[in-house]
Amino acid sequence: MAQPAVGSVVETLRQRILDGAMAPGDRLDEVRLGGELEVSRNTLREAFRVLEHEHVIEHRPHRGVFVRRLTAREAREVYAMRRLVEPGALREAAVRRLAAQQLPTAEQGPFERAWERAVSEVVRAVGQGQSGVRAGDFGAVGTANGRFHLAVAALSGNDVIVRTVRQLLTEMRLLFLVADSARDVHARYVEDNRRIADLIVAGELVRASVAMEDYLFRAERHLLSDC
Template sequence: MVDGVERRLAEASGLETDRPLLGRTSTAERVADILRDRIAEGYFPPGSRLSEESIGGALGVSRNTLREAFRLLTHERLLVHELNRGVFVRMVTVEDLIDIYRVRGLVECATVRGLGEPPYRVDAIEAAVAAGETAARERSWQDLATANIRFHQAIVSLAGSPRTDELMRGVLAELRLVFHVMADPRRFHAPYLTRNRQILESLKAGDPGEAERLLAAYLEDSRLQLSAAYAQKMSSD
């Protein structure tokens, strides 16, 4: 019998509405895509158990397909399998967080450094900045967090590399596990809105050197602030 809490988690996540996305190709990769998005959006918070029966029923996929999707997400460090207990959304450690920022610095700064001659296609970056500013005005802090993540995804997309895009999608999804544990997303996103705008304006002006300098400082300040707060949070729980 499916645990009531697990069933409610699956229902609240809106998985049944995602069933049409599977179409005729109910592959483990597509199931993993859907679950990754739901985890990143906070529908399945860190530490929650993922029920095969409730999720498989909501999506209309076989147990083997779902288990393969779980395996893929475990490889991406979003899930963890605990013997005789099941599959859980992973709790990120402070060491993980520091490593996430190490990867972000390498990938995001290298992307900007490797840009060719301007002009650059910054439409997605500009849209993310505008969305963040709108969310801040409306005091919609979760939307602000999402806009900030999209800003960094759009930065990396300038490289025109599907593999780098996929890498960053996983890295940023893992980072969102950290934010789901923190109580006040405004504190960690609102102060960076102005800096997002500055990076955007540097790219629009055709100055990737200045954009990289601003981005590197941004990531270092963010790492220091978030890792200190997260370490305090984890030690107090």
């Protein structure tokens, strides 16, 4: 019991589902899964409660839990939400930076170091996406894309925003499981990510915000065109 069991069960199941090991609509049998993961039904059920609240699974009383199946409508809703939060996070980052410049010079150093670290994570995610495209590894491209958007959200310095974006990105992965275009939809936008990252590095955060909104509009149209 190095790590509490429920936590690792949650991680295992989430990864299995988001990696496509189980298809949307599949039922998760308590006794079978319990035997497979070597945990009791009670522990498994605690994990189910967490995943249900993450919207990864759906709980139908007395019927079991199922891998969530997202509708086209939900896809539109998630994108609409992302258009509010992600560009907003960049505007938040902009005012945060402005505010930092009016701090006593003693406190500007630590802030600047934290800022550079956050920006470098954005740049790193873009790099991973690019090398993923070159290697033809679309799974890696998808992972890198998630890291990019999470890193951008983190620029806001706002944990509430970050955890909301993380939630939305999880639901996006659920979406890509059923979308035919999932294979190349990420790859197609690696260049967009780079452009946004360039603006961030240049300190042009408001322009980055606009570019992000534009990207989200196009990505939504692209994805919804085939599902």
